[in-house]
Amino acid sequence: MGREGQCINQPITEAVNISNWKKDDEFGIYPEGARDKTLLYSPAPSSYKFLIPNHRYLYKYAFGRHPDQFWTEIIAYQVGCLLNVPVPPSFVAFDENDDSCGALIEWFLNYPEQPEERFVPGGDMMVNLIPNFDRKKGQQHNFATVENHLNFLSSKKVSMADWLAHWCDMLLFDALIGNTDRHQDNWGLLWQFLRVRMTPVFDNGTSLGYEILERNMDDFYKPDRMRSYINKGRHHIRWQLHDEYPAQHIELLESLVSKYPAMASRIKNKLKAFDMDRLKAIIADSTKFEIRIPLTEKRAEFVCHLIESRYLAISERIEKYP
Numbered sequence: 001m002g003r004e005g006q007c008i009n010q011p012i013t014e015a016v017n018i019s020n021w022k023k024d025d026e027f028g029i030y031p032e033g034a035r036d037k038t039l040l041y042s043p044a045p046s047s048y049k050f051l052i053p054n055h056r057y058l059y060k061y062a063f064g065r066h067p068d069q070f071w072t073e074i075i076a077y078q079v080g081c082l083l084n085v086p087v088p089p090s091f092v093a094f095d096e097n098d099d100s101c102g103a104l105i106e107w108f109l110n111y112p113e114q115p116e117e118r119f120v121p122g123g124d125m126m127v128n129l130i131p132n133f134d135r136k137k138g139q140q141h142n143f144a145t146v147e148n149h150l151n152f153l154s155s156k157k158v159s160m161a162d163w164l165a166h167w168c169d170m171l172l173f174d175a176l177i178g179n180t181d182r183h184q185d186n187w188g189l190l191w192q193f194l195r196v197r198m199t200p201v202f203d204n205g206t207s208l209g210y211e212i213l214e215r216n217m218d219d220f221y222k223p224d225r226m227r228s229y230i231n232k233g234r235h236h237i238r239w240q241l242h243d244e245y246p247a248q249h250i251e252l253l254e255s256l257v258s259k260y261p262a263m264a265s266r267i268k269n270k271l272k273a274f275d276m277d278r279l280k281a282i283i284a285d286s287t288k289f290e291i292r293i294p295l296t297e298k299r300a301e302f303v304c305h306l307i308e309s310r311y312l313a314i315s316e317r318i319e320k321y322p
Helices: 070-083 122-129 143-155 163-177 214-221 223-232 249-259 262-273 276-286 297-318
Strands: 037-041 056-061 090-095 100-106 118-121 188-192 195-198
Touching: 056 070, 056 090, 070 090, 070 100, 070 163, 070 276, 070 297, 118 122, 122 143, 122 188, 143 163, 143 249, 163 195, 163 249, 163 262, 163 297, 214 223, 214 297, 223 297, 249 262, 249 297, 262 297, 276 297
Parallel strands: none
Antiparallel strands: 037 056, 056 100, 090 100, 118 188, 188 195
């Protein structure tokens, strides 16, 4: 286990300057995903006490129409901490060489003094389990196939961590932040000989209303508009292989608790323990980082409103389950 899920504080005066960090020899420019990112090694010793010296970090930086999208990774990490879901630590960073800024995400493999684990992305499993699986589109990505495979692994001579609890937590987390990009390569398994566990919940940038421009935010404070936005949002995964569309976030949770009733209590307990006021304070403090693309007060307030609205919508729907 690494530090995923641990609540690590980054002082607002210590945005991480990665200007002189060494690039990873193999993946200096990291090839996975749609956003620009660079895989780097933190210096040893490190002047930042909250970082691990000589450990790999993924730097996802701002670009394009939504240059502040990297903030979603940083806020999503804080949501994960408060929801007790294992999300890799994510910090505010910048590069003086190109005047960029972005999220610095802790690599969840090869922690110091930890047993080495082998990462198998969900896409590898889907390709092996579903004939002619289209990895680019991922339209056959479905929970039933995942469920069957993980149950199969659990029945064999391997030590399998509680995959169902993990998926419940991950789907709740995705519903709370409105993540639409938990595709087959944004989850996976970590193997250590005959021991296997789920990866932490990584790559959370396509969430939290990142695509909504500030000039359009006021409209989402109307209850009907926000309700429509939440109901329209969908997870990447389908419930069954031949479902026509990916599942709506809360409907996916309802399908899960209908099949596994014990998960209803798990979700309710996590929502009850979630400290919304603490999250609001953390997000408000994040606006104080002095970087080229700050988290504006308007977006910070909007993100809080969005999370709170999703929280209430999830609670209302799940409350009816015993």
